[in-house]
Amino acid sequence: MEYTRKKIAEEAQVSPQKVFRYIKAHNVEPTKRVGRTDYFSEDDAHEMLTFFAEEKKEREVNQTSSDDSISKDEYITTLKAQVQDLQKRLDSKEDEVSELHRLLSQEQQLARTEQSKRLELEATNTKLIEANTDVLNEKDTKIQELEKKLLEEKNKGFWSRLLEGKYMAISKIDFDKLKKGFELYDNYFKNYEYTYLYRVGNEDKTLVVRFSKANFQHLTGLSYYRGPKKFYEDLADNRIDINNLNYDKNGFSRLKLSVIENLEMLIGDMARVSESGKFRHLSYDSLIRSNKAILAIACKGLKSFSIPISLLALRQEKIHITAYNVLEIKRQNLITKKIEKLK
Incomplete structure (x- = not known):
């Protein structure tokens, strides 16, 4: 069976111009020419059909790879959002500590005549401040860890990315x-x-x-x-x-x-x-x-x-x-x- 450019394009579901460009690029010679119509061998036609089918499959894989890249960007965006959220919480805790210090000063002025109560209240507030400070330190550590991960992701070198997808010779x-x-x-x-x-x-x-x-x-x-x-x-x-x-x-x-x-x-x-x-x-x-x-x-x-x-x-x-x-x-x-x- 012999194939024309039009028949190859119909079976491969591509344009005749794309078939024409393939023939020119690969120097595919027709088996005969009738008028202005070229006819190609069945082997050459099958090879072209296989090429276009593989090309379509590669486009689907590339689309999936693009989706994976988008997922990575979304992951980085999520990390940034988490850092911002933790920073807001840290600011809130700092406000709480400031408020606690204000209350402590007020209590000291009101309780001068009640020394024992003032000392007890001071001790209680001191413990509360220490507890809140521990919380702030823990949050700050988590923020630093997230920032480090974000920096590592951004600064990932070209060669490390290349080696992740390295091809290996057959055993x-x-x-x-x-x-x-x-x-x-x-x-x-x-x-x-x-x-x-x-x-x-x-x-x-x-x-x-x-x-x-x-x-x-x-x-x-x-x-x-x-x-x-x-x-x-x-x-x-x-x-x-x-x-x-x-x-x-x-x-x-x-x-x-x-x-x-x-x-x-x-x-x-x-x-x-x-x-x-x-x-x-x-x-x-x-x-x-x-x-x-x-x-x-x-x-x-x-x-x-x-x-x-x-x-x-x-x-x-x-x-x-x-x-x-x-x-x-x-x-x-x-x-x-x-x-x-x-x-």
């Missing part, structure tokens, strides 16, 4: 898991279109998912400086640059790699289907999942089929989702067009 154990997951994906998923027939209540439904080389990196959660397509090709040629293969800073990539060796569970009797939902910062239109809470592939729906956008570790991330029984699984090789029935 040898996880790299072995990655290679096993790659072998499964290369043998069973790459360039295949899977059709899942499943039942919801008394209604039969269909989920169609296409898998390409560019989709695999999204299932790992790893970052690679050469991009999704080169990531796959470098793995296939056994020349991946492991020093530039990094975990994500949130730790999700480690969870994905912990279950990627079980991809084969999603194309047989253990396969189930779940419908649209949202987990953390990820919104999806459907899931292909295992019957037990082990793993699931989250999919994004396009016009006529879906594409994989993420891999979820169901048990570790404590995700509880309704799963529907799969009645039939078929797959078609997108190159040879051969159709197989797997279940």
Whole structure:
């Protein structure tokens, strides 16, 4: 199947101008031109569709990160308000102490003829002053602690913030898991279109998912400086640059790699289907999942089929989702067009 710019824009839900800018920026060559209309290969079209879907997901994550920044500002504002409130209380206590001193002086003048009563009253007032002074000292200590926290938050250095989100290179154990997951994906998923027939209540439904080389990196959660397509090709040629293969800073990539060796569970009797939902910062239109809470592939729906956008570790991330029984699984090789029935 060949795609025009207009068809790619419709399926990706972006403007034709945005597709045009992507083609120019990545030097994507059309397979043929009819009149003024360019046609592009299915692989190039799938890579563009995946790019726009990932771009949309990143915008959602950035929006959430912006919300987190706002929450931090709100926290600082709250601390400032607490400092101001405690300062007001301190001023009030100082007024109370001044009033107590005034009363003490008045009592001394009125009780000169009653020495014993004057001394007793003086002792009582002295104790009261000491008690109030202790309260003021305690409040003052709390104010100093809050001011220190506020100052530390404001003066937090650039490098300390950078190190909090530092990326780490992949470990040898996880790299072995990655290679096993790659072998499964290369043998069973790459360039295949899977059709899942499943039942919801008394209604039969269909989920169609296409898998390409560019989709695999999204299932790992790893970052690679050469991009999704080169990531796959470098793995296939056994020349991946492991020093530039990094975990994500949130730790999700480690969870994905912990279950990627079980991809084969999603194309047989253990396969189930779940419908649209949202987990953390990820919104999806459907899931292909295992019957037990082990793993699931989250999919994004396009016009006529879906594409994989993420891999979820169901048990570790404590995700509880309704799963529907799969009645039939078929797959078609997108190159040879051969159709197989797997279940």
